Amino acid sequence: MATSSSTTISPRRHESVSRWRSGQPPAFALLVYPITLLVGSLYSAISPTAQSQQQSTATRPGPVVPINYFARKDNIFNIYFVKVGWAWTTLAFVSLLFTQQAYTHSPVELRAKRSIKALLRYAVVTCAWILTTQWFFGPAIIDRMFTLSGGRCENISILADSPSPSSSAAAGTAHKVTEEIKTIFTAVACKAAAGHWKGGHDVSGHVFMLVLASAFLAVEALGASSEECKPLADGAKEKQHNINTMDHSAVADIDDRFKVWSLRFVWGVALLSWWMLLMTAIWFHTWLEKLSGLLIAISVIYITYYLPRTLTSWRYVIGIPGI
Numbered sequence: 511m512a513t514s515s516s517t518t519i520s521p522r523r524h525e526s527v528s529r530w531r532s533g534q535p536p537a538f539a540l541l542v543y544p545i546t547l548l549v550g551s552l553y554s555a556i557s558p559t560a561q562s563q564q565q566s567t568a569t570r571p572g573p574v575v576p577i578n579y580f581a582r583k584d585n586i587f588n589i590y591f592v593k594v595g596w597a598w599t600t601l602a603f604v605s606l607l608f609t610q611q612a613y614t615h616s617p618v619e620l621r622a623k624r625s626i627k628a629l630l631r632y633a634v635v636t637c638a639w640i641l642t643t644q645w646f647f648g649p650a651i652i653d654r655m656f657t658l659s660g661g662r663c664e665n666i667s668i669l670a671d672s673p674s675p676s677s678s679a680a681a682g683t684a685h686k687v688t689e690e691i692k693t694i695f696t697a698v699a700c701k702a703a704a705g706h707w708k709g710g711h712d713v714s715g716h717v718f719m720l721v722l723a724s725a726f727l728a729v730e731a732l733g734a735s736s737e738e739c740k741p742l743a744d745g746a747k748e749k750q751h752n753i754n755t756m757d758h759s760a761v762a763d764i765d766d767r768f769k770v771w772s773l774r775f776v777w778g779v780a781l782l783s784w785w786m787l788l789m790t791a792i793w794f795h796t797w798l799e800k801l802s803g804l805l806i807a808i809s810v811i812y813i814t815y816y817l818p819r820t821l822t823s824w825r826y827v828i829g830i831p832g833i
């Protein structure tokens with residue numbers, strides 16, 4: 511006699527499958543990131559082409575002749591995608607809020623609750639991105655880690671390029687400016703002064719942001735389009751039925767198209783982020799610099815998406831995508 515599928519699937523596997531179906535990827539799904547970094551780093555260690563390019567961006571003295579297009583800092587994906595990556599991430603996330611059933615076709619109260627919690631999750635990851643890469647009551651966390659680990663801005667040429675000071679006052683000002691640049695210590699200030707960020711532990715901002723953005727979008731997209739969001743509550747079903755009978759085909763058609771294209775866009779941004787992560791792993795930074803970027807990003811994702819599964823009070827505040 512044939513056995514039903516529910517009896518052939520082990521409870522553990524069943525739980526894992528139902529987690530995926532309800533839009534909650536299991537924690538092991540995050541392994542894709544260390545594996546990507548590992549594969550990229552191994553490739554860079556083994557491939558003779560990559561070996562000649564791969565060195566810490568912190569110690570890279572100046573422009574190098576790129577062997578591979580993705581080893582160039584000015585590659586089009588780096589400039590128009592990664593360097594403004596949070597804008598793409600925000601756009602993709604907003605498109606989910608406006609098109610996915612979880613936020614548009616559920617009963618009003620549930621819709622409001624889900625949207626507020628999704629915005630809170632966005633605020634948490636955005637704050638983490640800002641504090642880590644942009645500003646942390648002054649220099650960002652990665653800049654502070656760099657200087658705390660002994661790094662500094664060297665070879666500042668801004669003054670060397672300027673006309674030599676003709677008076678002691680001018681020399682004094684020049685000295686003061688140099689000292690200020692050395693003590694501000696942000697990667698941006700250093701770059702603006704044509705200096706080189708040297709000596710310390712330069713956490714990979716690319717790895718951090720690409721892991722954070724792609725995991726955030728993937729988990730939100732899975733939640734928003736999960737099976738659990740599809741069935742409507744009884745009252746809502748009836749209401750929806752009345753609307754549907756009026757002008758079903760036109761509205762539903764447009765809705766469906768936006769829904770599908772929004773999901774494609776979100777997965778496109780997530781996949782391109784993953785690809786750029788792999789490129790970063792091959793062509794830039796050291797093992798440790800990549801690992802520290804990864805650990806910070808994974809911690810933020812864990813706190814935002816995995817901790818609420820076990821910590822009820824936190825789940826009450828921040829929710830779980832699609833629930």
Ligand SMILES: CCCCCCCCCCCCCCCC(=O)SCCNC(=O)CCNC(=O)[C@H](O)C(C)(C)COP(=O)(O)OP(=O)(O)OC[C@H]1O[C@@H](n2cnc3c(N)ncnc32)[C@H](O)[C@@H]1OP(=O)(O)O
Pocket residue numbers: 567580581582583584585588592593594595596597598600632633634636637643697701712713714715716717719786787789790794
């Ligand atoms: C609870 C309530 C709270 C409420 C609170 C609300 C908060 C919530 C509301 C806020 C609302 C905000 C909403 C914002 C929405 C936006 O629109 S923000 C505006 C858009 N801006 C962005 O997205 C900026 C994103 N970029 C970044 O953050 C940084 O550029 C990154 C990505 C972290 C990278 O930083 P980085 O300095 O490049 O550092 P790193 O990765 O270490 O790379 C070092 C070098 O190697 C190169 N490199 C590394 N990997 C690669 C690669 N794969 N290819 C080429 N080059 C590479 C880099 O280009 C870099 O070269 P240089 O530029 O230094 O020459």
